[in-house]
Structure formats: C-alpha cells, structure tokens
Amino acid sequence: MILILRALGVGDLATAAPALRGLRGAFPGEDLSLAAPAWLGPLVDAIGGIDHLVPARELEPLSGAPMNPQIAVNLHGSGPESHRRLLDLEPGKLWAFANRAAGHQDGPGWLDEEHEVRRWCRLMRYYGVPCNEFDLDLNRPDVDVAEDVTIIHPGAKSTARRWPAERYAAVARHLRSAGHRVLITGSDSEQELCVRVSELAGLGPEAVPRTGLAELLGLVATARLVISGDTGIAHLATGYRTPSVTLFGPVSPARWGPPADRPWHRAIWHGTRSERGDLPGPVHPALLEISVDEVLAAGNQVLHAAASK
Structure with a gap:
C-alpha cells in the first residue's frame, strides 16, 4: 500500500x-x-x-x-x-x-x-515516476446542475486575496446586461459576501446557490465563464478547460496560475514580487490595481479564444 x-x-x-x-x-x-x-x-x-x-x-x-x-x-x-x-x-x-x-x-x-x-x-x-505536468483534466461528476452559466466567485481564503465586492458586482451587472446568466458562488463561510455581491449587482436570491463540492464541480464543468480570485475554483476551471479570468494579488501566477499555453485562461496580476498568499489585513495593492474594465476585457478575450479552439 x-x-x-x-x-x-x-x-x-x-x-x-x-x-x-x-x-x-x-x-x-x-x-x-x-x-x-x-x-x-x-x-x-x-x-x-x-x-x-x-x-x-x-x-x-x-x-x-x-x-x-x-x-x-x-x-x-x-x-x-x-x-x-x-x-x-x-x-x-x-x-x-x-x-x-x-x-x-x-x-x-x-x-x-x-x-x-x-x-x-x-x-x-x-523517485523515478514519470509525470505529465499538463495532465490536469478532471472528470465531470454525475450531478444535476444549471449549465452554461457564468460564475463569479468573490471569496478567497484570506482578505488579502479578495478583490472588492463592489467591483465583482459591477462585473456581474455588466455581464448580466450582456446576456449572461450569472451565479455568485462561495463556501458556507462566504455566503454573506456572495449575497452582498448579488444585491449590489441587482441579482435575485436565485443567483446565490448553496452548493456542495460535487455541485460546484458540475457547475464549473459546464460553465460559460468563471471569474474569481486566486483560489480553488480557478484550478477547477483549468481542470475542466472552462474559460476563466483569475485575479492575483499577493502571489504571482508564475506559482499558481493556469498553463501559459491556454489562451482561454487569463491570469491578471500587477504585482512585482510573490508573497505569502494567506496575508492578513486589507486587500493586497496588486489586486486593487485591477479595474472592472480590465476584467471585462479579459472575459471577452477568453470567450473568444474558447470559441476558436
């Protein structure tokens, strides 16, 4: 064993x-x-x-x-x-x-x-074990979930890695007006944040589903687009080859970002050096450098790249 x-x-x-x-x-x-x-x-x-x-x-x-x-x-x-x-x-x-x-x-x-x-x-x-660094794909779970949704995931383990709720809401509001079905996801401890983003975006309570991990996997596997900070769901998007935009703050995408050869995944980072990802305190300055317009433009780019695959 x-x-x-x-x-x-x-x-x-x-x-x-x-x-x-x-x-x-x-x-x-x-x-x-x-x-x-x-x-x-x-x-x-x-x-x-x-x-x-x-x-x-x-x-x-x-x-x-x-x-x-x-x-x-x-x-x-x-x-x-x-x-x-x-x-x-x-x-x-x-x-x-x-x-x-x-x-x-x-x-x-x-x-x-x-x-x-x-x-x-x-x-x-x-130790002599062959290993393929690009073998990242995940199997889709057998769950009944909404398909072709756009997921906005505002939470992260530390506050330093959380882009402001108001900016996530502005992105959600714009995408909804462009015809996206937007869902705001998060862990049980992040539900208050999710509800806040949803309310600021003018979305109804149905936009904040309570999901277990299996349901979250299913949502990401069939999603139209995933927008999040540097946290777990970004890696699920990579595993399902789902178009994604990931916002980095303390930690460089060179350490935790998606494969560089996939144009349908976009990492945005304005930092100069990688730090600890669990920093306490306010939002990291590198995250605050990221604008709503920049995220929306990146979203359009990854969707276009996915359509051209």
Missing part, C-alpha cells in the same frame, strides 16, 4: 493531479490511499485513480491511516511537520523533499518560487 499526504484545499488537490496520476501509472497494482479532508471526496473522484480516501486534517496525526505503508509520499509540503506525520506510520520508504530537521536527507531541494504543479512532478521524477 502507498499512502499519499495532501491534506489541504481544493486548489492544492487539483494541482497535485498530475503527480497523483504519475503514481497511479507507476504502481498500477498497488493500493493508493490519499490522506486528505473527507469533504474533498468529490474532487478525489474527479481526479480518479485513488483507491481509498483517509480523512485527514492539515498537519494533525494520521490516526485513521494504516501503519507500515510500503511507501509514504509527502505531497503536502516541505516539512518537517508533514514529514513527521508520515514517519510516525513507520513506512518502508518516505518520498519527500529533503528536510534536515525531519531527519530526511533523501529527496530534492525545495524551491520557493516553483509553480505548484511543477513542484510535485519534479518530486515524482526524482
């Missing part, structure tokens, strides 16, 4: 899809178990190839994981905490980035500015 740790969020798991598929291809007959939050189950299914989901929370002891896996693979971070969670299970081997504090010297060095997809593929290749 091979145990993989990636106990993070939607975008983190989506960007690890190529590495997970590399492992599946390298060990076709082995049990692949993924330690990740249980609520990510629909996304695990959309990636495919995982035999068992072991419910896990970030950097907590892996109490539900079996002992002595043949290989423990750290796709979570650079360590030492994540390394130790896996070493506690006494695996036959640990595949991870080198970390002196965790006593793990076998493995490549960590590069802070590396793109997240490339990072985990590089780790896999170090």
Whole structure:
C-alpha cells in the first residue's frame, strides 16, 4: 500500500493531479490511499485513480491511516511537520523533499518560487515516476446542475486575496446586461459576501446557490465563464478547460496560475514580487490595481479564444 499526504484545499488537490496520476501509472497494482479532508471526496473522484480516501486534517496525526505503508509520499509540503506525520506510520520508504530537521536527507531541494504543479512532478521524477505536468483534466461528476452559466466567485481564503465586492458586482451587472446568466458562488463561510455581491449587482436570491463540492464541480464543468480570485475554483476551471479570468494579488501566477499555453485562461496580476498568499489585513495593492474594465476585457478575450479552439 502507498499512502499519499495532501491534506489541504481544493486548489492544492487539483494541482497535485498530475503527480497523483504519475503514481497511479507507476504502481498500477498497488493500493493508493490519499490522506486528505473527507469533504474533498468529490474532487478525489474527479481526479480518479485513488483507491481509498483517509480523512485527514492539515498537519494533525494520521490516526485513521494504516501503519507500515510500503511507501509514504509527502505531497503536502516541505516539512518537517508533514514529514513527521508520515514517519510516525513507520513506512518502508518516505518520498519527500529533503528536510534536515525531519531527519530526511533523501529527496530534492525545495524551491520557493516553483509553480505548484511543477513542484510535485519534479518530486515524482526524482523517485523515478514519470509525470505529465499538463495532465490536469478532471472528470465531470454525475450531478444535476444549471449549465452554461457564468460564475463569479468573490471569496478567497484570506482578505488579502479578495478583490472588492463592489467591483465583482459591477462585473456581474455588466455581464448580466450582456446576456449572461450569472451565479455568485462561495463556501458556507462566504455566503454573506456572495449575497452582498448579488444585491449590489441587482441579482435575485436565485443567483446565490448553496452548493456542495460535487455541485460546484458540475457547475464549473459546464460553465460559460468563471471569474474569481486566486483560489480553488480557478484550478477547477483549468481542470475542466472552462474559460476563466483569475485575479492575483499577493502571489504571482508564475506559482499558481493556469498553463501559459491556454489562451482561454487569463491570469491578471500587477504585482512585482510573490508573497505569502494567506496575508492578513486589507486587500493586497496588486489586486486593487485591477479595474472592472480590465476584467471585462479579459472575459471577452477568453470567450473568444474558447470559441476558436
């Protein structure tokens, strides 16, 4: 049995899809178990190839994981905490980035500015596992959702990565007047923000659906357009090849952006250096440099590019 740790969020798991598929291809007959939050189950299914989901929370002891896996693979971070969670299970081997504090010297060095997809593929290749960085596509879930909608997702994990609600509302108002069916999506904790954007845009309550992850996957898979900040739904748009515009603030798209060779995905960034993405406090200045007109123009560009595919 091979145990993989990636106990993070939607975008983190989506960007690890190529590495997970590399492992599946390298060990076709082995049990692949993924330690990740249980609520990510629909996304695990959309990636495919995982035999068992072991419910896990970030950097907590892996109490539900079996002992002595043949290989423990750290796709979570650079360590030492994540390394130790896996070493506690006494695996036959640990595949991870080198970390002196965790006593793990076998493995490549960590590069802070590396793109997240490339990072985990590089780790896999170090251990002899072929990995295709462009293998990002996701399977569509079997759910009944509205199709051909335009999704505006105003939330993000930190306030530094949230473009102002008033600007999202202005975009929503313009797109609706242009004939788009606009939905405002967000997590349970972001519902108040979603309602505010909807009200400012003059949309009705039906524009703010309460969705689980499976429903969100279904919406994105068939959407006309996705507009969001640097957060998980942007990676879902990449996985479903749905036209998207992603607004970046503290973190450069060179680290978390869509593949550069896809003109139907557009990353907008006015920053000069990449910072931590979980910065507290007000909206990051790089986000405030992005105008409503710039987002609308980018939306038109990605829709045109998608139509020309």
